[in-house]
Amino acid sequence: MQRILIVEDERDITDLIGFNLERAGYSVLKAHDGITGASMAIHEQPDLVVLDLMLPGKDGYAVFKEIRRDARSRDIPVIMLTARAQTEDRIQGLEAGADDYLTKPFSPKELMLRVQAVLKRSDGTPGAVTVQHGPFKFNKNDLKFYLDGEPVDLTSTEFKLLLYLTERAGKAQDRNDLLRTVWGYSDDVHSRTLDTHMKRLRQKLGTHADRVETVRGIGYRVTPTENV
Structure with a gap:
């Protein structure tokens, strides 16, 4: 319980x-x-x-x-x-x-x-235990994230948001789809929630912040491996 x-x-x-x-x-x-x-x-x-x-x-x-x-x-x-x-x-x-x-x-x-x-x-995400994408590494079992091999403290929401984008690297993800998948709701009222979390996430990514791109009129995407 x-x-x-x-x-x-x-x-x-x-x-x-x-x-x-x-x-x-x-x-x-x-x-x-x-x-x-x-x-x-x-x-x-x-x-x-x-x-x-x-x-x-x-x-x-x-x-x-x-x-x-x-x-x-x-x-x-x-x-x-x-x-x-x-x-x-x-x-x-x-x-x-x-x-x-x-x-x-x-x-x-x-x-x-x-x-x-x-x-x-x-909750821990089922499937592959780790996801590696350029400088990003995710451990799904303990929700740990590593940047260039160094641990970075992400909230569970930041972890899921970045993981979702990374697993679909190279493809722009619609704002409403992100809100629905990560937060469980999708409407204009909550769109600022996504932007606020993305701002914090980029701050934590430091010099790798540009790996998470804003796609005007659509949403966000993580750059593909060849660009990482």
């Missing part, structure tokens, strides 16, 4: 999320302040964290940074949950490296779909 940690100070919202998660077959952990939430994420190592940003003791961004700094929890996927509906807040959450972002008020059904999508893409 997969375990999900809810870090939310409003107990009625915590109970609502917890009820729907348990009904869907998940085991639920709860924390009502940032300090407790960060500690539980690191020591309990849940399969996913639903993290509110407006928390007592330590805000959600500080909790998220602490989770990502610790080797025991850095690979745990995080869905940020907040009453802030401004685009800038949503982009800040995604740029920080969150796997997804949901604003209040939200539909419990939508949250469940987001949870399922994030957990699905954080």
